[in-house]
Amino acid sequence: MTSVAPTNADLAVDPTPGGAGSPAAGSSRRFQLNLRESGIYIAFALIIALFAVLTGGDLLQPQNISNIIVQNSYVLILAIGMILIIIAGHIDLSVGSVVAVCGAITAVLTVEHGVPWPLALLAALIAGGVIGAWQGYWIAYFGIPAFIVTLAGMLLFRALTLTVLKNQGIGPFPDQLRTLSNGFTEGYLGNVGLGDALGGADLFSLLVGVVAIAGIALTQWRTRAGRLRYRQTVDPMPLFLAKIVVPSLLVVFVVVQLARFRNLPWVLVLLAALVLIYSFLSNRSVFGRQIYAVGGNLQAATLSGVKVKSVVFWLFVNMGVLAALAGVIFAGRLNQAGPTAGTSFELDAIAAAFIGGAAVQGGVGKVVGAITGGLIMGVINNGMSLIGAPSEQVMLVKGAVLLAAVAFDVWTKRRAGASR
Structure with missing residues (x-):
């Protein structure tokens, strides 16, 4: 059997569980996204942005x-x-x-x-x-x-x-x-008076949003820790943090807007x-x-x-x-x-x-x-x-x-x- 030297493409993904691969491969994968898993969320963000512009911001009221x-x-x-x-x-x-x-x-x-x-x-x-x-x-x-x-x-x-x-x-x-x-939840803990950003927002609803963000962070962290424990490949730290920060910002925005209207x-x-x-x-x-x-x-x-x-x-x-x-x-x-x-x-x-x-x-x-x-x-x-x-x-x-x-x-x- 004729042996074939590995190409750069072969080195781009390390087949060893938990393996880091070559430095070049690590840099090429640093911000690589799984399109099949992440494409829907990117499309959702783009659709929201498009209609927010077309409606003059009314979509996000x-x-x-x-x-x-x-x-x-x-x-x-x-x-x-x-x-x-x-x-x-x-x-x-x-x-x-x-x-x-x-x-x-x-x-x-x-x-x-x-x-x-x-x-x-x-x-x-x-x-x-x-x-x-x-x-x-x-x-x-x-x-x-x-x-x-x-x-x-x-x-x-x-x-x-x-x-x-x-x-x-x-x-x-x-x-x-x-x-x-x-129906909507009651304003159990009163409203927050912090200017235009949070003015009139229900405090209970905001606390629910904080709990949701904590849940997102905990879930992502446990998933990453589990994959590392079994020596599986994980996302680079910047991408891992982005998967926490982006959904958290979305939750904050939606919860604040709902809390300013009639609560959840x-x-x-x-x-x-x-x-x-x-x-x-x-x-x-x-x-x-x-x-x-x-x-x-x-x-x-x-x-x-x-x-x-x-x-x-x-x-x-x-x-x-x-x-x-x-x-x-x-x-x-x-x-x-x-x-x-x-x-x-x-x-x-x-x-x-x-x-x-x-x-x-x-x-x-x-x-x-x-x-x-x-x-x-x-x-x-x-x-x-x-x-x-x-x-x-x-x-x-x-x-x-x-x-x-x-x-x-x-x-x-x-x-x-x-x-x-």
Whole structure:
């Protein structure tokens, strides 16, 4: 066999775990970014900057930031469940109809039968779980493709919605459910009077922001320490610090703006809790690793002892519960459950997952990425509305962004394959 001397390209990445490589290689990698992981966040920042300029700064006004979060909350909740299903290599086209039927169940129980709202909310979540179990059984244990099962579910549960509502809207909802959808936290610790920058900001909300920043720093530090402990390569210190500072500045800005308006929306508190829970589930739990294994290589996962059918089944149960929660929030925001509720929500959730970095083939994706993808869609909707763009232009831009995100994913895979 003929030996070949290593080239500079070969030295650019040290294959030894924890190895530093040559000095030249270290300098060339000093500020190198993983485009597949970081590209979505860079794109998000550029989109915000673009619409901030086009709207004359209106996009970043406190009230408008609050509106973006509240108006897109149900899509973000759906995106959390959808990203997990896509990571496992499946799809769910029924979530919009599940949103509608679970909102309808809540309306009938609270408005027509006087059931206390906590029990009605619980009943809706149980109904969503049962729907997810129904679909999960056919997909996981009977072997019907998820596309077909959920396409049938989209029609079945829309018909069930019309039946439950008798083809008419039902409302108004109890004040507590409306508060969950549209309400804000109280000013528990009073306001801060520090000039234009923090004038009128709620102190409690600011403390929540400080805790969030501490959480970001702690998570990044623990991840880095864990990789060093196992002698894996880590980002250079400047890049590591940037991954802490940039998200922290974003959190500070958003929290201060919300605190100056009407404090933190309750639905944002709910979303933050869901992101923390599901990020831990996907990154730190055995079940989360099994999800990635199923989507990354189904045969290898099966041979490794992963109970593939059980994993897929519970993913769809989880999706049903999250769709039910999104349905209650959406109905509470509108103050009524309607026959057309949830229309096209499945498309928004799927788009959020793919824009957020999910791979078409499965095995790749993050909860935070799906939330970012959903916020990108929300900013596009809001920004183009502020500049008075017609609806057809909004759809054109959203479609182009989705296509670009998937094309970027395919391009990075080909680029990585060609470099091996």
